Amino acid sequence: MSYIIAFSNEKGGVAKTTTTYALGAALAELGSQVLLLDLDPQANLTLANGLEPGKSAHTSAEILLDGSALQDSIQTTQTTNLQLVASSSRMVDAEHFLPVRMNYQFILRDALKSPEAQKFDYILMDCPPSMGAITTNALTAANLLVIPTQAEYFSAYALRDMMTIIRRIRKDSNPDLAYRILITLLDERNRAHRAIREQLQQTFGAGLFTAVIEIDTRLRESPIVGIPISQYRPNSRGSQQYRILAQELVDYVRQQ
Amino acid sequence: MSYIIAFSNEKGGVAKTTTTYALGAALAELGSQVLLLDLDPQANLTLANGLEPGKSAHTSAEILLDGSALQDSIQTTQTTNLQLVASSSRMVDAEHFLPVRMNYQFILRDALKSPEAQKFDYILMDCPPSMGAITTNALTAANLLVIPTQAEYFSAYALRDMMTIIRRIRKDSNPDLAYRILITLLDERNRAHRAIREQLQQTFGAGLFTAVIEIDTRLRESPIVGIPISQYRPNSRGSQQYRILAQELVDYVRQQ
Numbered sequence: 179m180s181y182i183i184a185f186s187n188e189k190g191g192v193a194k195t196t197t198t199y200a201l202g203a204a205l206a207e208l209g210s211q212v213l214l215l216d217l218d219p220q221a222n223l224t225l226a227n228g229l230e231p232g233k234s235a236h237t238s239a240e241i242l243l244d245g246s247a248l249q250d251s252i253q254t255t256q257t258t259n260l261q262l263v264a265s266s267s268r269m270v271d272a273e274h275f276l277p278v279r280m281n282y283q284f285i286l287r288d289a290l291k292s293p294e295a296q297k298f299d300y301i302l303m304d305c306p307p308s309m310g311a312i313t314t315n316a317l318t319a320a321n322l323l324v325i326p327t328q329a330e331y332f333s334a335y336a337l338r339d340m341m342t343i344i345r346r347i348r349k350d351s352n353p354d355l356a357y358r359i360l361i362t363l364l365d366e367r368n369r370a371h372r373a374i375r376e377q378l379q380q381t382f383g384a385g386l387f388t389a390v391i392e393i394d395t396r397l398r399e400s401p402i403v404g405i406p407i408s409q410y411r412p413n414s415r416g417s418q419q420y421r422i423l424a425q426e427l428v429d430y431v432r433q434q
Numbered sequence: 435m436s437y438i439i440a441f442s443n444e445k446g447g448v449a450k451t452t453t454t455y456a457l458g459a460a461l462a463e464l465g466s467q468v469l470l471l472d473l474d475p476q477a478n479l480t481l482a483n484g485l486e487p488g489k490s491a492h493t494s495a496e497i498l499l500d501g502s503a504l505q506d507s508i509q510t511t512q513t514t515n516l517q518l519v520a521s522s523s524r525m526v527d528a529e530h531f532l533p534v535r536m537n538y539q540f541i542l543r544d545a546l547k548s549p550e551a552q553k554f555d556y557i558l559m560d561c562p563p564s565m566g567a568i569t570t571n572a573l574t575a576a577n578l579l580v581i582p583t584q585a586e587y588f589s590a591y592a593l594r595d596m597m598t599i600i601r602r603i604r605k606d607s608n609p610d611l612a613y614r615i616l617i618t619l620l621d622e623r624n625r626a627h628r629a630i631r632e633q634l635q636q637t638f639g640a641g642l643f644t645a646v647i648e649i650d651t652r653l654r655e656s657p658i659v660g661i662p663i664s665q666y667r668p669n670s671r672g673s674q675q676y677r678i679l680a681q682e683l684v685d686y687v688r689q690q
């Protein structure tokens with residue numbers, strides 16, 4: 179049984195893509211078989227793997243829109259134990275056309291039940307910064323929703339909407355959806371960051387990962403090279419902090 | 435004739451909301467009559483004005499979904515010469531339901547032709563980080579598209595999609611749509627930032643504002659207090675740099 183995680187937040191620019199990639203690579207380094215699923219029309223996860231969005235014949239758009247088999251879209255990456263389903267700008271059509279179909283929210287969940295998907299220990303899905311049909315599909319398929327968030331006012335406020343969305347998904351299509359909040363892009367020297375981080379810990383308690391990801395410019399650079407941070411700068415703060423997160427996640431999953 | 439500006443970028447977290455608010459306040463300070471239009475379901479521009487999203491009876495959702503008059507949704511802010519149309523989470527419905535209507539992309543353009551709208555020198559629209567029906571409405575109504583962007587790899591790549599979208603809008607609904615790119619959240623000390631900024635200047639030339647907005651933690655703090663940066667910390671770097679941008683914009687509009 180593969181464990182399925184969605185990385186989603188309506189707030190933009192909170193490191194959803196960066197976290198999906200860096201955590202995926204850290205889990206692969208631990209020896210797990212990991213599949214990355216790029217569900218964002220921006221295709222940043224595809225780009226971060228050194229691939230040109232739009233060049234792959236089969237992408238997540240074909241799975242969602244045409245019902246094509248998962249295995250047709252899986253490709254290898256430059257990282258051992260890490261595979262990818264690319265995205266393309268056609269995913270914009272998924273956002274527009276899926277909602278008219280009956281039970282459209284179960285398309286991805288059902289595609290991830292295939293034998294091919296069961297070969298993976300973890301399936302990590304990067305979502306766009308919107309709460310439409312694509313994100314609904316991801317949250318319906320997921321065991322866990324990871325919500326990357328900055329320790330900033332707009333981001334903290336977005337968590338209120340995210341809690342509302344979790345309640346809706348649990349009612350409509352996925353009663354067992356769990357969540358964990360991850361603080362990213364943290365600047366420990368910044369007073370506002372420290373204050374909001376404190377508030378988040380008080381409000382969410384165990385709903386927050388203990389692991390925190392601080393600002394590390396190496397994380398901006400690795401997508402340019404097309405490899406994950408753990409290969410680009412294995413001893414960087416970013417690599418280390420995502421390894422700690424990977425260990426905390428493995429412990430969490432084991433307890434479930 | 436009011437001059438209409440859309441702040442849009444598919445890439446999330448690039449300071450669309452921060453720029454709409456800070457630039458709007460700087461133009462109001464110069465004596466212009468300015469209307470801020472919050473078109474994002476996240477309602478961050480509404481929140482930054484110290485208002486509770488969802489509490490306003492009439493919002494941009496009523497204009498787009500119900501065809502209600504612009505003047506019903508306009509409210510004053512704590513800043514002289516600056517008024518606001520709030521947003522609410524109902525705007526998510528606009529994203530889903532508008533595309534089935536004939537000529538849905540002209541709803542906002544037509545609403546901004548009302549006599550009430552003509553009282554304003556500038557109308558500034560904050561868009562969500564997605565390229566759906568709401569953003570199409572804004573780009574159809576706008577004289578100018580301002581694209582805030584970080585000097586980072588994913589953001590720079592998003593500009594390619596934005597150019598494609600501009601071509602589509604010019605063909606379909608707004609042949610005179612102009613654009614200007616604004617570099618935001620710049621860290622002058624960061625090598626990757628300097629390198630990408632250089633590349634953007636070479637690629638886009640005059641398509642780029644000369645003014646640049648650097649990282650200034652005061653810009654993160656002002657939304658918490660519910661007033662614009664020019665009132666919260668008038669002598670901060672953020673306030674000064676948005677005043678320079680306002681002057682460059684005024685000069686640009688005068689030449690049109």
Ligand SMILES: Nc1ncnc2c1ncn2[C@@H]1O[C@H](COP(=O)(O)OP(=O)(O)OP(=O)(O)O)[C@@H](O)[C@H]1O
Binds near residue numbers: 392
């Ligand atoms: N810890 C970090 N330190 C420094 N830069 C970071 C870090 N995490 C992410 N970034 C950079 O911040 C920007 C935003 O991150 P990213 O694009 O992953 O966010 P996102 O939530 O996926 O955005 P979107 O909402 O557009 O999908 C990117 O340019 C990324 O390279």
Ligand SMILES: Nc1ncnc2c1ncn2[C@@H]1O[C@H](COP(=O)(O)OP(=O)(O)OP(=O)(O)O)[C@@H](O)[C@H]1O
Binds near residue numbers: 191452620
């Ligand atoms: N120049 C700046 N210096 C420091 N922080 C900034 C600056 N500009 C914006 N910010 C902060 O960066 C974060 C992202 O900015 P903002 O929310 O305005 O971006 P956005 O493009 O509107 O995001 P979204 O895609 O979610 O709508 C916010 O927390 C904001 O307070």
Ligand SMILES: [Mg+2]
Binds near residue numbers: 194195196218222304
């Ligand atoms: Mg992303």
Ligand SMILES: [Mg+2]
Binds near residue numbers: 451474478560561
């Ligand atoms: Mg915004």
